[in-house]
Amino acid sequence: MSLTGKRRLWLALPVALTAFSWFQIRENHRLPGQSGNPADAKTRTAPPDAGHERASPQKLARQAISSDWDQLLLWLNSHPDPDAVRARLTETKYRWTETDPQALAQALRRLLESGQDAPTGLGFRVGNHGFLADWPTLRVFLLDVLAASDPEMALQIAREILADARSAEEYAIALRSLTRPGLGRAPDAELLDRFDHLLTRPEWQSSPGFAETFDLPRYLGTPDAARHLAASTGNDKLRSMALHEFAAERPAAVIEALKESTLPRADLMARADPQDPAQLAAVDAYLRDPSLPHEDAVSFLKTFPLRSATTGYRLYGKTPAPYTFERIAAGDRQAAALAETWAADPALAPYHAEINALKTRLSKWTEQAR
Numbered sequence: 001m002s003l004t005g006k007r008r009l010w011l012a013l014p015v016a017l018t019a020f021s022w023f024q025i026r027e028n029h030r031l032p033g034q035s036g037n038p039a040d041a042k043t044r045t046a047p048p049d050a051g052h053e054r055a056s057p058q059k060l061a062r063q064a065i066s067s068d069w070d071q072l073l074l075w076l077n078s079h080p081d082p083d084a085v086r087a088r089l090t091e092t093k094y095r096w097t098e099t100d101p102q103a104l105a106q107a108l109r110r111l112l113e114s115g116q117d118a119p120t121g122l123g124f125r126v127g128n129h130g131f132l133a134d135w136p137t138l139r140v141f142l143l144d145v146l147a148a149s150d151p152e153m154a155l156q157i158a159r160e161i162l163a164d165a166r167s168a169e170e171y172a173i174a175l176r177s178l179t180r181p182g183l184g185r186a187p188d189a190e191l192l193d194r195f196d197h198l199l200t201r202p203e204w205q206s207s208p209g210f211a212e213t214f215d216l217p218r219y220l221g222t223p224d225a226a227r228h229l230a231a232s233t234g235n236d237k238l239r240s241m242a243l244h245e246f247a248a249e250r251p252a253a254v255i256e257a258l259k260e261s262t263l264p265r266a267d268l269m270a271r272a273d274p275q276d277p278a279q280l281a282a283v284d285a286y287l288r289d290p291s292l293p294h295e296d297a298v299s300f301l302k303t304f305p306l307r308s309a310t311t312g313y314r315l316y317g318k319t320p321a322p323y324t325f326e327r328i329a330a331g332d333r334q335a336a337a338l339a340e341t342w343a344a345d346p347a348l349a350p351y352h353a354e355i356n357a358l359k360t361r362l363s364k365w366t367e368q369a370r
Contacts, residue, residue, distance in 0.1 A: 058102065065108070093144075109157060120137060124140070130315050155177045161173075168204035179317070188220050212315045230261045230263055244268065255272060266299040267299065297350075307323050343356060
């Protein structure tokens with residue numbers, strides 16, 4: 001190598017060493033995750049905002065529900081056929097309950113707070129599990145959907161609705177949320193206070209929601225609930241029907257409540273369960289009461305033991321099913337034994353004709369049950 005070539009090599013060497021040192025400094029101070037590849041820099045992005053990603057579908061769900069609501073209000077103004085209304089509301093309910101539960105609850109709460117409402121042209125009809133099959137207004141529809149999708153939110157809103165309900169139907173639906181099993185289930189005393197408050201609204205007494213709420217004491221099933229029902233005023237026919245449904249399921253509670261009531265008792269006493277010694281003793285004492293009007297005693301003997309009952313879906317609690325064939329047959333045998341005792345007692349001679357008719361009827365029933 002010539003002297004000139006050597007001189008050029010020594011001149012290039014410092015430049016190369018400087019470049020190498022600068023490269024090492026960059027490598028030593030590169031942030032974690034940096035590869036140094038320019039192509040990598042183009043593909044790197046900021047970490048995703050998980051909260052934003054979650055909020056976006058919820059916002060879209062709330063917007064969809066709000067849009068559905070606006071369309072329902074507009075559509076109902078055209079007075080569509082009730083069958084079409086029922087079908088559309090049912091489809092809307094199922095579609096809404098498939099969305100995000102939190103978004104649905106938030107949207108329904110906002111709609112309820114808006115105060116908007118419209119009649120649907122439908123009745124107030126209870127379906128399976130206490131949820132409605134027909135909704136008389138859109139607000140009632142919202143409350144029903146909310147209870148199915150978010151019971152906790154429905155419970156919070158229920159107390160607000162109960163304080164300022166627009167109708168007996170809203171009141172009845174809101175009260176349902178307080179009866180659901182779980183930590184939110186209201187105490188019996190509160191439920192009975194709510195029931196008593198309903199009775200202070202005479203303008204509601206002819207409405208279906210008012211009538212449905214009369215099933216609440218039967219759901220509670222206590223003597224105290226029976227006393228509240230017996231003391232109710234304003235609709236004697238509805239009270240009588242509710243007491244009979246209560247007594248068909250829990251006769252002991254009603255018989256206990258009747259001790260403090262001035263209501264006619266003959267038919268309700270006839271609902272006593274003949275298999276319960278305490279209830280048999282109560283009807284025996286009733287028939288032997290010297291202050292008992294003769295016509296009441298006759299009415300009692302013509303219907304005892306009374307086991308008629310109604311059934312069907314209810315807003316509160318399970319569908320009533322108070323009697324089985326085996327229970328009826330066993331009760332007939334016990335009642336027949338009591339009737340034999342009455343027929344042999346001279347003190348009950350004024351009623352022997354009715355008692356003998358009772359014996360004949362029970363003998364026929366027990367023979368048929370074999």
